[in-house]
Amino acid sequence: MLDAAWAGLVALGTPTAIFFTVVGIVYGIVIGLLPGLGGIVAMALLLPFTWGMDFAAAMSLLIGAHIATIWGSSATSILFRVPGAAKSVALIFDGYPMTQRGEASRALGASAMAAVLGGVYGAIFLAISIPITRPVMMALGPAEYLMLALWGLTIIATFSEGSLLKGMTAACLGVLTAFIGMDVVTATPRFTFDSVTLMDGISFPVAMIGLFAVSEMMKLMIKGGTLIERTVTEENSSVWQGVRDACSHWGLVIRSSLLGLWIGVLPGIGQSVGSIATYAQALRTSKHPETFGKGNVEGVIAPDASLGANEGGGLLPTLALGIPGGEGMAILLIAFIGLGVVPGPQMLTHNLDLVYTLVWVVAIASIVTGIFAILLTPILARVPTLNPNVIVPLVLAVCVVGAYSDRQEVSDVIVAGVFGVLGYIMDKYRYSRANFVIGMVLALLIERNLHISVSLYGDWFIFQRPVALGMLFLIIFTTAWPFYKNWKRDKELKKVAQAEHGSAS
Amino acid sequence: MQSRARTVLAGIAASAVIAGATVTGAFAQSPYEGEDVTLIIPNSPAGLMSQYAHTLAPHIAENLGARNVRVVNHQGGGGLKGSNILWESDPDGMTFAMTNVPTLLVAQLAESPGVQFNATDFTYLGRVQADPRLMFTGKPSGLKTIEDVRNLDRPFVFASQGTDEDFYTMVVLADALGYDLKIVTGYEGDADTSLAVIRGDADGHMTTWTQSAPAVEAGDKYAVLATTFERYEGAPDVPTALEIIEDPKQKENMQAISSILVLGRGFFGPPDMDPEATEALRAAIEKTLTDPEVLKEMKEKGLPVSFNSADAQKENVDRVFANGKNLTPMFKEAVTKIQ
Structure with a gap:
């Protein structure tokens, strides 16, 4: 095994492999920074160039680019509320408030370091988890996916500050938006008004571009000022502060990485759902849950660590069962075949060195991306402080290109504009846009898995699936615990107040 | 001044020669000579269909004599959106598509919402592959x-x-x-x-x-x-x-x-496509998909090819609609059961 691990590392030491790792990462960061173009597009565009390459160089190029897009798309979420890809949407919740506070460098540093640690942990877990992948995959099915999505839903209350009714309304609006298009279960058109364009639904990244970025630019045009708060005169944090934050929250990073890894393993759960579930986990385990949504660095660290580890997770079913964990891994599967490597369980017996090459690629690409990210942060962090006369046209141009490039449809640019107006109204009247996102991301996952669970196991499926039942108890416990703690604290405060009142009188 | 006038005259003369040559050439050559052709893929840019299209497009362009075969993705509605777009496109031969043909036929037989075409009227151009x-x-x-x-x-x-x-x-x-x-x-x-x-x-x-x-x-x-x-x-x-x-x-x-199912992934054009263009496109596709060099390249890339002619493709489609009419009630009943 150690021989195979060493051979895997040696294969990556060639000048060609090193060159393509760097090329892949630089390309991935650029693609990631462009909204609408994520890791899958990056890999799909590179795929034809890998024919004829050796295995290590091809994997360095493809996986390097895929990993680098994570930080690229996180950076735009943090700086402008423009998610580079759907999976980075959770970075908006706390990353952007940090930018508004003049802590963009810290947020970008924390994001980069969390992704590095997530990637490295993901690679280590990938190497360790290969033997247990199969039993875990066998244990988790639609009922358990449903519980994971329900866990994500529990954070709606966090973003419903002021009015739970408004929070729920925003989430319902998100759910209704997700229902536009063909029903995922019966292929019945819903809310399409006989429009073929609407049959494919509202693109999630396009809606996010409108809801957050376009609406923010509208606000900036109307109110004036800069993206960062008026009271903050300049960027007042450093990238190293963020790096330290990620390192000091090692427990959170490990928890998030593990969650990200297993979400990557399971086909049928998207990364965007994964990042929201990880965010929910960070919120539920934080000592300061009340600061989430207002610029808590833990809200940046958790989703990025999860996304970093997700890569390793996606590789696991590809290697253990020959089943790609997601669309990105399906492209990798094509690359494997093109390179003459047959994926599947036999890789663990016949090509263990290649498996370790993949493990090393994930770890090395994560680290190199982190270095690039740290070098780029000081430049990128200055952008939000620019004059609105510069930033509004710049961001709007990026939004238009991003909305169009998602599906190459002009109608998507119009959709982004409509959601921009909606986002502006929601912000003005304090309807949580974060809740809208949560509703939109989780709606179809819940619908799909609820339907499959009921069809397979009947109405009382929860009692037939012990793992799902355990997860349900965990959801109830983690949701109720903060309320119990608050109730207990209030009770104690009352007792103290009564005692003080008694002794005073 | 005289020298400037000479330069302008020389420029005009050169342009006239080039234009004349182009016009003469155009009469003698195929309708695709030097043209930009659009290949619609009604599927995701990251999918296998797009991989096929991007690999085959330059070879088809070369065999057509076209300047470029540009791949454009119009995904959505399970392949219906791109096919609807093709149905409405100009039949001059400058736009054609490639997708999984069975999806279109089944959608039409099941009378799925969103079908705006009649699959029997598309101009079939040749099958690329059918993975059973x-x-x-x-x-x-x-x-x-x-x-x-x-x-x-x-x-x-x-x-x-x-x-x-x-x-x-x-x-x-x-x-x-x-x-x-x-x-x-x-x-x-x-x-x-x-x-x-x-x-x-x-x-x-x-x-x-x-x-x-x-x-x-x-x-x-x-x-x-x-x-x-x-x-x-x-x-x-x-x-x-x-x-x-x-x-x-x-x-x-x-x-x-x-x-x-045997129709697999195939090329097709809008109804009543220009006959000269149809002939040229079918010949270029057949030449591409039977070229040993192209087949070797496709095999190396894990993109197998099992070519079938446009005539065979059309014959199959007609057979489906002649025999498959009694499938519609069965299909509709099955859909009702899951709704």
Whole structure:
């Protein structure tokens, strides 16, 4: 095994492999920074160039680019509320408030370091988890996916500050938006008004571009000022502060990485759902849950660590069962075949060195991306402080290109504009846009898995699936615990107040 | 001043010569000479269909004499959106498409909402590849052969993504082979249905041999039935549905389904396409897909080719609509059951 691990590392030491790792990462960061173009597009565009390459160089190029897009798309979420890809949407919740506070460098540093640690942990877990992948995959099915999505839903209350009714309304609006298009279960058109364009639904990244970025630019045009708060005169944090934050929250990073890894393993759960579930986990385990949504660095660290580890997770079913964990891994599967490597369980017996090459690629690409990210942060962090006369046209141009490039449809640019107006109204009247996102991301996952669970196991499926039942108890416990703690604290405060009142009188 | 005038005159003369040469050339050459041609892919830019298109486009352009064959993705509505766009496009031959043809035919036969075309009227240009679909069962189901499925004393649970060609094929198979069927739709892709079968949540699903071969070799799945006319060479021990079905009417239905599935990934153009352009495009596609160098390149890239002529493609489509009319009520009933 150690021989195979060493051979895997040696294969990556060639000048060609090193060159393509760097090329892949630089390309991935650029693609990631462009909204609408994520890791899958990056890999799909590179795929034809890998024919004829050796295995290590091809994997360095493809996986390097895929990993680098994570930080690229996180950076735009943090700086402008423009998610580079759907999976980075959770970075908006706390990353952007940090930018508004003049802590963009810290947020970008924390994001980069969390992704590095997530990637490295993901690679280590990938190497360790290969033997247990199969039993875990066998244990988790639609009922358990449903519980994971329900866990994500529990954070709606966090973003419903002021009015739970408004929070729920925003989430319902998100759910209704997700229902536009063909029903995922019966292929019945819903809310399409006989429009073929609407049959494919509202693109999630396009809606996010409108809801957050376009609406923010509208606000900036109307109110004036800069993206960062008026009271903050300049960027007042450093990238190293963020790096330290990620390192000091090692427990959170490990928890998030593990969650990200297993979400990557399971086909049928998207990364965007994964990042929201990880965010929910960070919120539920934080000592300061009340600061989430207002610029808590833990809200940046958790989703990025999860996304970093997700890569390793996606590789696991590809290697253990020959089943790609997601669309990105399906492209990798094509690359494997093109390179003459047959994926599947036999890789663990016949090509263990290649498996370790993949493990090393994930770890090395994560680290190199982190270095690039740290070098780029000081430049990128200055952008939000620019004059609105510069930033509004710049961001709007990026939004238009991003909305169009998602599906190459002009109608998507119009959709982004409509959601921009909606986002502006929601912000003005304090309807949580974060809740809208949560509703939109989780709606179809819940619908799909609820339907499959009921069809397979009947109405009382929860009692037939012990793992799902355990997860349900965990959801109830983690949701109720903060309320119990608050109730207990209030009770104690009352007792103290009564005692003080008694002794005073 | 004189020198400037001379330069201008020389420029005009040169332009006239070039223009004249171009015009003369245009009369003598194919309608595609120096043109930009658009190839619509009604599927995701990251999918296998786009990989085929991007690899084949430069070769088709070269054989056409065109300047460029530009690949444009119009994904959505399960391939219907791009096909609707092609249906409305100018039939001058400068726009054609490539997709999984069975999806279009099944959508039309099932009278799916969103179909704005008549599949029989498209101008077929040649098949690229048809990877046969096989029915697989999972190890936990204990069903190793199609006879085990037929003798099952409970409904056969079939994992499906939605109302695609696999869904409808299974409806016809269950009707013809006489087993109870419970279709569970909503799975996200072949990987998801495959995992459901390996896990034992569902009894079976349909995929290509290539996608399931690792799981079959590992003993997690069994290939029980082929939907092809002849036994599939990759799994010669697996019987075809047509071998087993005895009732002539049921056999006719299955033949219609097999004719649909054999169409595979193919090129097609809008209705009433310019005859000269059609001929040139069919010839260029045939030349590309039978060129040993191209076939070698495609094989190396894991993109197999099994070319079939435009005439054979059209013949199959006509046969489907001649024999497949009685499938529509069966399809509609199956959809109603899951709604």
